[in-house]
Amino acid sequence: MSDLRPYSGALERLRRVGLRPTRQRLALARLLFDKGHRHVTAEQLHGEAVAAAVRVSLATVYNTLHQFTAAGLLSEVVVEPGRSYFDTNTDDHHHFYFEKTGVLQDIPGDHVVVKQLPEPPPGTEIRRVDVIVRLGAGT
Amino acid sequence: MSDLRPYSGALERLRRVGLRPTRQRLALARLLFDKGHRHVTAEQLHGEAVAAAVRVSLATVYNTLHQFTAAGLLSEVVVEPGRSYFDTNTDDHHHFYFEKTGVLQDIPGDHVVVKQLPEPPPGTEIRRVDVIVRLGAGT
DNA sequence: CGGCAATTTAGAATCCCTCTAAGTTATTGA
DNA sequence: TCAATAACTTAGAGGGATTCTAAATTGCCG
Numbered sequence: 001m002s003d004l005r006p007y008s009g010a011l012e013r014l015r016r017v018g019l020r021p022t023r024q025r026l027a028l029a030r031l032l033f034d035k036g037h038r039h040v041t042a043e044q045l046h047g048e049a050v051a052a053a054v055r056v057s058l059a060t061v062y063n064t065l066h067q068f069t070a071a072g073l074l075s076e077v078v079v080e081p082g083r084s085y086f087d088t089n090t091d092d093h094h095h096f097y098f099e100k101t102g103v104l105q106d107i108p109g110d111h112v113v114v115k116q117l118p119e120p121p122p123g124t125e126i127r128r129v130d131v132i133v134r135l136g137a138g139t
Numbered sequence: 140m141s142d143l144r145p146y147s148g149a150l151e152r153l154r155r156v157g158l159r160p161t162r163q164r165l166a167l168a169r170l171l172f173d174k175g176h177r178h179v180t181a182e183q184l185h186g187e188a189v190a191a192a193v194r195v196s197l198a199t200v201y202n203t204l205h206q207f208t209a210a211g212l213l214s215e216v217v218v219e220p221g222r223s224y225f226d227t228n229t230d231d232h233h234h235f236y237f238e239k240t241g242v243l244q245d246i247p248g249d250h251v252v253v254k255q256l257p258e259p260p261p262g263t264e265i266r267r268v269d270v271i272v273r274l275g276a277g278t
Numbered sequence: 279c280g281g282c283a284a285t286t287t288a289g290a291a292t293c294c295c296t297c298t299a300a301g302t303t304a305t306t307g308a
Numbered sequence: 309t310c311a312a313t314a315a316c317t318t319a320g321a322g323g324g325a326t327t328c329t330a331a332a333t334t335g336c337c338g
Contacts, residue, residue: 058295112253115255127274135259198327
């Protein structure tokens with residue numbers, strides 16, 4: 001559907017960040033980026049790859065997710081102990097987290113404003129500000 | 140405000156939330172609450188207990204931390220995959236996280252203001268809003 | 279004090295994730 | 309074009325944090 005867009009190809013994307021376009025990385029990039037923004041865990045992505053008959057090991061899925069993150073193609077979101085989500089949306093934005101289901105959902109950037117942030121302690125700088133709105137069952 | 144009362148004895152605290160004051164829970168409560176606000180991991184707390192010659196297993200430390208959290212005596216802070224911090228400050232506040240050292244530090248509640256929060260999706264309610272300011276080495 | 283449910287415990291188990299060492303593949307440059 | 313080489317992939321072992329299990333212990337009530 002979306003591979004008509006000029007620079008959305010997986011190969012192009014890898015080239016631009018200087019990662020060798022291997023069969024595994026290309027396949028994972030397509031799974032991640034070819035259908036809108038997503039939040040996935042390594043296990044989930046590996047499952048999708050296997051389901052799509054892509055031969056790739058779990059170790060490579062982990063490596064690839066971290067390389068993509070380091071390259072700025074993904075961002076990592078930590079909401080629960082012992083499980084990392086990777087978000088294909090790298091714009092400045094925040095998250096709803098449904099505690100019951102473990103589902104993570106973007107909150108568009110302009111819907112949350114953080115004000116009066118204190119100065120970071122000397123010798124440090126702010127890398128990122130994460131806002132997680134935790135949701136439970138309503139009344 | 141988690142506690143307006145001047146008397147903050149461990150026994151009293153456990154009684155108030157309906158947890159049986161066992162030797163282990165009393166000792167852990169003292170370690171946690173008797174010297175100002177703290178951020179600890181289960182391992183750390185267990186280490187302190189052992190150092191203080193309190194006989195308690197790691198499993199019990201985990202159980203106790205979760206029971207205290209469920210009872211509202213602690214709050215859990217998730218900043219890294221694979222490690223949970225427990226915070227003795229249950230007031231509304233946020234955190235600085237020093238990525239390099241793994242140290243967590245409170246930001247007083249009135250120093251961060253979150254605005255324009257969107258409506259939670261129907262059937263859900265906001266349980267908590269976590270703000271984590273991630274810090275790296277400055278320039 | 280006796281009885282029973284709550285609690286504690288050691289150790290095994292589990293869950294994510296990382297590492298290692300060996301095999302494979304993309305790229306480079308002659 | 310075709311090695312040579314460096315980058316990459318992988319299975320399986322390893323590791324850290326946490327949870328589970330089943331048995332022993334302990335606090336609490338009458």
